[in-house]
Amino acid sequence: EAGVAQSPRYKIIEKRQSVAFWCNPISGHATLYWYQQILGQGPKLLIQFQNNGVVDDSQLPKDRFSAERLKGVDSTLKIQPAKLEDSAVYLCASSLDLEVSYGYTFGSGTRLTVV
Amino acid sequence: GIQVEQSPPDLILQEGANSTLRCNFSDSVNNLQWFHQNPWGQLINLFYIPSGTKQNGRLSATTVATERYSLLYISSSQTTDSGVYFCAAPGGYQKVTFGTGTKLQVIP
Numbered sequence: 001e002a003g004v005a006q007s008p009r010y011k012i013i014e015k016r017q018s019v020a021f022w023c024n025p026i027s028g029h030a031t032l033y034w035y036q037q038i039l040g041q042g043p044k045l046l047i048q049f050q051n052n053g054v055v056d057d058s059q060l061p062k063d064r065f066s067a068e069r070l071k072g073v074d075s076t077l078k079i080q081p082a083k084l085e086d087s088a089v090y091l092c093a094s095s096l097d098l099e100v101s102y103g104y105t106f107g108s109g110t111r112l113t114v115v
Numbered sequence: 116g117i118q119v120e121q122s123p124p125d126l127i128l129q130e131g132a133n134s135t136l137r138c139n140f141s142d143s144v145n146n147l148q149w150f151h152q153n154p155w156g157q158l159i160n161l162f163y164i165p166s167g168t169k170q171n172g173r174l175s176a177t178t179v180a181t182e183r184y185s186l187l188y189i190s191s192s193q194t195t196d197s198g199v200y201f202c203a204a205p206g207g208y209q210k211v212t213f214g215t216g217t218k219l220q221v222i223p
Contacts, residue, residue, distance in 0.1 A: 033211075042201055042213030043158070089156060104148065104203075104211075106158040 002026065004107035006092050012113045018080035021110045024073070025094030031055075032069055033104070034077050035091040043091055049075065082114045117142045119204050119214035127220045128192045136187040136217045138202035145205065147178050147185050152199040152216070161187070161200075192221045 005024040013019050025032050031050050035043035046065065048056040051072035060067070064083070069075040079086055089109040118141035128134055140147070146165040152158045162169050162176040164185065169176050173192075178185040189196055199216040 042203075042215050044213070045211065091158065093158075104150075104158075104160055106150075106160075109156050111156070 004092055004094050004105050006090075006107035006110055008110055009108065010111050010113075012115060013082055015084055015114050016081040018078065019082055019112065020076055020078045021090050021092075021112075023075045023077070023092030023107060025075075025092070026105055028096070029094035029105075030072070030097055031095045032075050033093040033095075034067055034075070035093065037089045037091055037109070039088070046077070079112075082112075084114050087112055087114045117144070117204055117212050119202060119212050121200075121202060121214040121217050123217060124215065125218045125220075127222065130192060130194060130221055130223050132192050133188070133190045134192060134219070136189070136200050136219075138185045138187070138204075138214055140183050140185075140202075140204045142204075143180065143183065147180075148203045148211075149176055149185070149187050150201045150203065150213075151196075152201065154198055158201075189219075192219075194221045194223055197221050 007022050011019055033048050034046045036046050037043040046060045047067045049069040052069050065079055067077045089111050091109045092107045093104045095104050120139045122137045148163050149161040150158050151161055164176045164178045166178050166180045173190045175188045197220050199218050201213050201216045203211045203213045205211050
C-alpha cells in the first residue's frame with residue numbers, strides 16, 4: 001500500500017513569510033495528525049483530525065498556524081507569518097481510526113528553515 | 116498530561132553488541148508504541164505493545180503496564196540500527212505523547 005505522502009520535502013523561507021505543507025494519508029485512514037519536530041526533540045502533536053473534523057488542536061499556535069482537511073482526505077498545514085522558532089520538521093501521520101492501537105504511519109516530513 | 120521519559124539519552128555500541136532501551140511513563144496507558152527514526156528522519160513504527168512481550172527479528176519489546184515501563188531490546192546490533200528510538204504513549208483523548216528519545220549509534 002502507498003504510504004503517507006508529504007510535500008515539499010524542504011522549504012526555506014524568510015521570517016514573516018507564509019508557507020504551506022501538504023499531506024495525503026494512506027487510503028482509508030480516517031485519522032490524520034500533524035506533528036512538529038524540533039531538532040533534538042521528540043515529535044509534538046499540533047493537530048489531530050478525524051475525517052474532516054478536528055479532534056485536538058490544543059497545542060496548535062492558532063495565531064499563526066492553521067490546518068484544514070477538506071473532504072476528509074488530504075490536509076494542508078499553513079504558517080503565516082513564520083517565525084525563526086518555527087524551523088523544524090513537520091510530520092504528517094495517519095491511522096486507521098482514533099484507536100491508536102492500529103498504529104501510526106508517518107510521512108517523510110517537510111524540513112522547514114526560517115531565516 | 117502524561118510524562119514519557121526515556122533512557123539512556125545517548126548510546127554508542129560496537130556492531131554485534133546487545134542493548135536495552137527503557138521507557139517510563141507517568142500514568143497507566145492502554146497502549147504504547149516504539150518507533151525508530153532513521154538518520155534521514157523517517158519514523159518507522161516498530162511495535163505496538165500495550166502489555167507483554169513481542170519479537171520481530173533482532174528486536175523485541177516488553178511492556179509492564181502495572182509498573183509503567185517498557186523495554187526495547189536490540190540484539191546483535193547492526194549499523195543500520197543507528198538513529199533515534201522513541202516510545203510514545205497516549206495521554207488524554209488518544210493524544211499521543213512522544214518521549215525525548217534514545218539516540219543510538221552503532222559503529223563497525
